[in-house]
Amino acid sequence: MLIFTNAVNEALQQFMSSKTFSNVAVVADANTARLAVPQLDALRDAALITIGTGDKCKNLETLVHVWQGLERCGATRQSLVVNVGGGVVTDLGGMAAATFKRGVAFANVPTTLLSAVDASVGGKTGINFNGLKNEVGLFREADCVIISSRFLETLPLAELKSGYAEMVKHGMLKSHDEFARLIAADFTCLDREQLLSMIETSVRVKQEIVSQDPHEHGLRRALNLGHTAGHAIESHAMTAGNPIPHGYAVAWGLVVEMVLSHMTLNFPSSDLYALAHFVRKNYGVPDITCQDYTSLLQLMRHDKKSERGEINCTLLSSCGEIRTGQTVTGEAMQEALDIFRDLMGM
Amino acid sequence: MLIFTNAVNEALQQFMSSKTFSNVAVVADANTARLAVPQLDALRDAALITIGTGDKCKNLETLVHVWQGLERCGATRQSLVVNVGGGVVTDLGGMAAATFKRGVAFANVPTTLLSAVDASVGGKTGINFNGLKNEVGLFREADCVIISSRFLETLPLAELKSGYAEMVKHGMLKSHDEFARLIAADFTCLDREQLLSMIETSVRVKQEIVSQDPHEHGLRRALNLGHTAGHAIESHAMTAGNPIPHGYAVAWGLVVEMVLSHMTLNFPSSDLYALAHFVRKNYGVPDITCQDYTSLLQLMRHDKKSERGEINCTLLSSCGEIRTGQTVTGEAMQEALDIFRDLMGM
Numbered sequence: 265m266l267i268f269t270n271a272v273n274e275a276l277q278q279f280m281s282s283k284t285f286s287n288v289a290v291v292a293d294a295n296t297a298r299l300a301v302p303q304l305d306a307l308r309d310a311a312l313i314t315i316g317t318g319d320k321c322k323n324l325e326t327l328v329h330v331w332q333g334l335e336r337c338g339a340t341r342q343s344l345v346v347n348v349g350g351g352v353v354t355d356l357g358g359m360a361a362a363t364f365k366r367g368v369a370f371a372n373v374p375t376t377l378l379s380a381v382d383a384s385v386g387g388k389t390g391i392n393f394n395g396l397k398n399e400v401g402l403f404r405e406a407d408c409v410i411i412s413s414r415f416l417e418t419l420p421l422a423e424l425k426s427g428y429a430e431m432v433k434h435g436m437l438k439s440h441d442e443f444a445r446l447i448a449a450d451f452t453c454l455d456r457e458q459l460l461s462m463i464e465t466s467v468r469v470k471q472e473i474v475s476q477d478p479h480e481h482g483l484r485r486a487l488n489l490g491h492t493a494g495h496a497i498e499s500h501a502m503t504a505g506n507p508i509p510h511g512y513a514v515a516w517g518l519v520v521e522m523v524l525s526h527m528t529l530n531f532p533s534s535d536l537y538a539l540a541h542f543v544r545k546n547y548g549v550p551d552i553t554c555q556d557y558t559s560l561l562q563l564m565r566h567d568k569k570s571e572r573g574e575i576n577c578t579l580l581s582s583c584g585e586i587r588t589g590q591t592v593t594g595e596a597m598q599e600a601l602d603i604f605r606d607l608m609g610m
Numbered sequence: 611m612l613i614f615t616n617a618v619n620e621a622l623q624q625f626m627s628s629k630t631f632s633n634v635a636v637v638a639d640a641n642t643a644r645l646a647v648p649q650l651d652a653l654r655d656a657a658l659i660t661i662g663t664g665d666k667c668k669n670l671e672t673l674v675h676v677w678q679g680l681e682r683c684g685a686t687r688q689s690l691v692v693n694v695g696g697g698v699v700t701d702l703g704g705m706a707a708a709t710f711k712r713g714v715a716f717a718n719v720p721t722t723l724l725s726a727v728d729a730s731v732g733g734k735t736g737i738n739f740n741g742l743k744n745e746v747g748l749f750r751e752a753d754c755v756i757i758s759s760r761f762l763e764t765l766p767l768a769e770l771k772s773g774y775a776e777m778v779k780h781g782m783l784k785s786h787d788e789f790a791r792l793i794a795a796d797f798t799c800l801d802r803e804q805l806l807s808m809i810e811t812s813v814r815v816k817q818e819i820v821s822q823d824p825h826e827h828g829l830r831r832a833l834n835l836g837h838t839a840g841h842a843i844e845s846h847a848m849t850a851g852n853p854i855p856h857g858y859a860v861a862w863g864l865v866v867e868m869v870l871s872h873m874t875l876n877f878p879s880s881d882l883y884a885l886a887h888f889v890r891k892n893y894g895v896p897d898i899t900c901q902d903y904t905s906l907l908q909l910m911r912h913d914k915k916s917e918r919g920e921i922n923c924t925l926l927s928s929c930g931e932i933r934t935g936q937t938v939t940g941e942a943m944q945e946a947l948d949i950f951r952d953l954m955g956m
Contacts, residue, residue, distance in 0.1 A: 335740050340914075362748060363746045400709045403712055571632070
């Protein structure tokens with residue numbers, strides 16, 4: 265069940281009374297436990313399980329902490345887990361709920377734009393393991409996702425931008441019009457209801473793709489747009505000790521992959537230029553020189569979605585015309601990175 | 611895919627060549643790695659991940675060991691995990707496979723009677739956690755289960771008996787005839803093909819129930835027959851430092867619950883006496899006095915399947931006539947335990 269509303273408390277109350285849950289546990293991080301959970305009266309009597317903030321806490325130790333919290337509060341198979349937070353909370357809390365006693369019901373209340381448009385929907389749960397992102401986990405759709413824009417007003421601008429990059433990705437997967445609308449919007453000045461409406465349009469794109477291929481055997485790889493190059497840029501920055509927000513990496517990755525799309529599938533140059541301009545204006549440029557290419561290519565070849573060590577991308581012949589599973593040679597990727605740096609004025 | 615054959619290697623070979631797996635990893639315990647895996651030529655080139663033997667190893671530490679083993683052998687989403695062993699191996703190996711990179715394919719090759727007729731089929735994976743059995747895990751059906759009797763000939767008699775108790779349970783769920791056939795058979799003297807044929811009949815009962823209710827919302831609780839009392843007897847013995855095989859506890863639990871079935875649903879006394887006689891002859895009697903009732907009732911109230919602290923059982927009005935979700939009062943259970951001890955000549 266996917267609910268778009270800023271009346272989060274009422275929606276949660278309604279979901280909670282629609283079934284007879286034996287009790288309710290809330291998973292939140294140190295920030296959302298303080299700022300978001302107290303706004304939700306429906307959770308007043310729920311047991312609170314607090315985890316640390318940030319991707320560094322998305323690990324087995326924290327998962328064990330949540331399992332133990334569920335034990336402690338007497339959770340049964342008829343309990344409900346409500347995850348209130350960003351992607352770390354919904355991914356990890358979702359995995360904890362999906363595995364506790366072989367699965368109890370869970371609801372997601374995303375509090376960041378990135379989790380509202382991406383992480384909280386689509387059933388991917390998981391944790392990092394052995395230094396690899398989301399290395400263990402499972403597919404299980406939340407029983408209820410309540411998506412709002414009410415927690416986003418206090419979000420740092422960088423986090424808003426990070427989420428918006430995924431929205432641009434969804435727009436490109438949908439249509440030229442949707443893409444054009446998104447890069448024309450002054451998304452930092454939207455009011456609460458406008459933003460919620462745009463989030464809904466965006467999530468519907470993802471939802472339609474996921475419903476056709478929930479376990480990522482084919483079409484769902486479309487959602488990987490921008491992420492082969494993006495993940496490599498993100499990991500490279502992390503290794504260099506300069507971590508960057510996920511969405512920034514996706515924004516740059518989108519430009520790299522549209523260069524490739526233009527090179528191999530005639531993706532329109534006008535859209536490529538418009539995207540590059542939008543990304544440069546809002547996200548700046550990554551710290552990459554041609555000396556980093558070898559390391560970037562290595563990372564792309566070890567992507568979870570790659571097969572047999574080949575670089576694998578989702579590309580577009582135009583906005584809305586999706587080509588998943590495109591194999592890209594190292595030479596083509598290097599050329600694309602050159603053109604990317606050129607386009608971004610680096 | 612469920613295959614009944616003693617040509618295990620050929621069946622495995624066929625399954626492995628039916629899809630293009632990037633590589634194959636085998637999960638086995640110290641015994642099956644030495645005794646069963648070398649018999650399977652299809653696994654000659656597979657990476658072997660060995661775990662310790664026994665329920666004490668069915669824990670998070672071992673799960674991490676298997677995940678790391680999968681990393682080490684370069685497993686991808688296109689890999690296959692083959693679990694060769696008893697219930698610990700298939701439950702834990704299944705959970706590892708179902709969660710590694712959000713799920714890779716896995717096959718089960720059960721090597722004990724208990725795992726052949728029960729654990730390896732039905733999609734329950736999991737590990738013990740915080741001192742509780744199967745406390746975390748998930749439902750995921752194996753992609754292929756190859757059931758044979760060829761590994762059972764070297765099985766200790768107690769383990770054969772343990773598995774046979776679950777077969778008797780299946781027989782009782784199916785029909786009076788099936789129940790009568792099972793308790794009349796001299797199951798310790800069957801040849802390989804006779805035993806395989808009886809295993810197939812037994813597994814088909816479970817499979818039919820599971821296919822109607824894979825996630826145990828209703829009908830699947832039928833498979834819990836004998837287990838409310840049985841688990842309590844098993845846990846009680848464990849706590850007292852005298853662990854007993856799971857199937858022995860199930861055999862005694864079946865008698866206790868048929869006493870209850872007779873008391874409340876008029877289960878035929880002739881079948882009750884026949885069952886009690888069979889169980890006493892083959893499994894002896896448990897070490898229980900009326901001083902243990904309080905502790906046993908406590909354990910039954912905390913069963914994973916109980917709700918609101920009530921004792922919940924599956925009972926029969928006759929063989930094949932199943933009543934799930936029967937609430938049993940403490941008094942009725944005490945009376946049943948008294949009659950059980952009487953019937954068993956304790």
